[in-house]
Amino acid sequence: MLSRQASQEAAHTVNAAGRKRNRWWMTVMPLYLFTIFFVALPIVYLFVLSFLTRAQTWGVVNEFTLDNYLKILKPVYLNTFKESFQMAVLTTLGTLFIGYPFGYLMAKLPKKTKSLMMLCVVIPFWTSALMRMYGWIILFRSNGLLDKVLMGIGLTDSPLKLLYSYPAVLVGMVYSLLPFMILSVYSSTDKMDWSLVEAARDLGATRWTAFFTVTIKMTLPGILSGIILVFIPSMGLFFIADILGGGKVMLVGNLIQNQLQSGRDWPFAAALSVVLMVFTSMMIWIYRKATGVKDLEGLL
Template sequence: MENFKKRKKSKLWLTIAPLYIFTLIFVGGPLIYMVALSFMSRAEVWGIVADVTVENYTKILEPIYIETFVQSFKLAFSTTILITLIGYPFGYFMAKLSPQWKKRMMILIMIPFWTSALIRLYGWIIILQSNGVLDKLLMGLHITDGPLKLLYTYTAVLIGMVYSLLPFMILSVYSSAEKLDWSLIEAARDLGATRWKTFLTVTLKLTLPGLLSGVILTFVPSMGLFFIADILGGNKIVLVGSLIQDQMTKGRNWPFAAALSVVLMIMTSLMIYLYRKITHTKDLEGIL
């Protein structure tokens, strides 16, 4: 019996081995390479030289880069808060729809994914630009007197971020709310709780895993989505993501880009860790 169990265990290991190997090569490898790279120095003109240094990290402490990090975090926070405010009720009420309407809503959410994110963002330029679709609409309805000139502002980047990342929140809240046993809500009402109290003590608590994974799915990418800031923010908004991209390409400073990435990664991991510590969640909907 003992023998049999052992054999079974080794077989099990074999079946999941490819997964470990894959992760090691395609996740672990690049990660190690990136960390190593961050301690190298840039070459005079092209490439890197293996001079071990911490200069790349000390450079981040310069006010301009600190400011970039602060701005990125601010944007990520506002994006996540806005997405939560819109996405949570959206996902929750979607789960309450009839099966037929659920399907229709799902298709509406999925359709944008069939088009490149870049093309959709260029669509936003047409909407947001001075005297663009939005301005004309608002002026036509006499809500505003002149053009809002939203394009290439912080607001435009925020709109772009919320637009791009909202589906992730909706879908993860939806998947959580879908599994919700509605008789629990009736039970809470029956035991004397008002609608609001029921929401706080039962509904919210039970859909928290979905909400939390939605927050992480929106917060983490919003730190790095450089192309939204580039397209809708002009060059006025510099985020860590865009900084890394610039250092990687135009700046030709790979080690510094790697150091920035490592710091960003550590900070986001720290955020997630703190977040989970505060909210006491062990199982997040599908991720982590």
């Protein structure tokens, strides 16, 4: 009798706990559903698609093949990857050299000026990225604004022909990804405990030594998250190379877009995407292993 009562009670508590868990499930369910439908399933679909065969006219045939991946090994495509990687590295370095001092100094501004600067960094996001790229065309084109100014002050005597060149694409990439670097560096500099720098100075470090031995180390998480935030998109961005490169600069992003739209080779585009994804994931992994930084300003 007693034991039955006890077991009933036990069943009761289990039930209560179960109900509690149910309710907990309900709150996180939307998150899981969203992730499954808009992240996981598309990736699975992409993965499956990359092993299928292209149909003669339109769409795909359900026939397993590895040809799509073997095709990537062709020199012409490998070269695109190499060039994209090079562009991504240069873009990342460019944003780092401009963005680090920018973000660092912004964090040291007085509060009022700080929010004004922050606004200036964020405002470009309010307009279309495409429009901002057309802005660069006006600057870069032959006899455009830049040429006129340079020739006007006598630095050059003929148009530079900057538009539709590699440097133009690089400038566009750096320009559009710079805010990510600035904001990452800013957020880690803003959190910085400046008494550490004072301690270093007090112990005999010059401004520069203190910067290199303490400040850089303390803002490393911001630098790394900035690098990741810039590097990954710069591998895949295609419209900048399209608009400012005029078809002369071919990046992986452009390749995928071409295969998808004009080439209509969905499986190959999928294979390229999978390889790009694996490649960037590997880069991040190597980076984290090499630097040992765990906290990336909330990233990863």
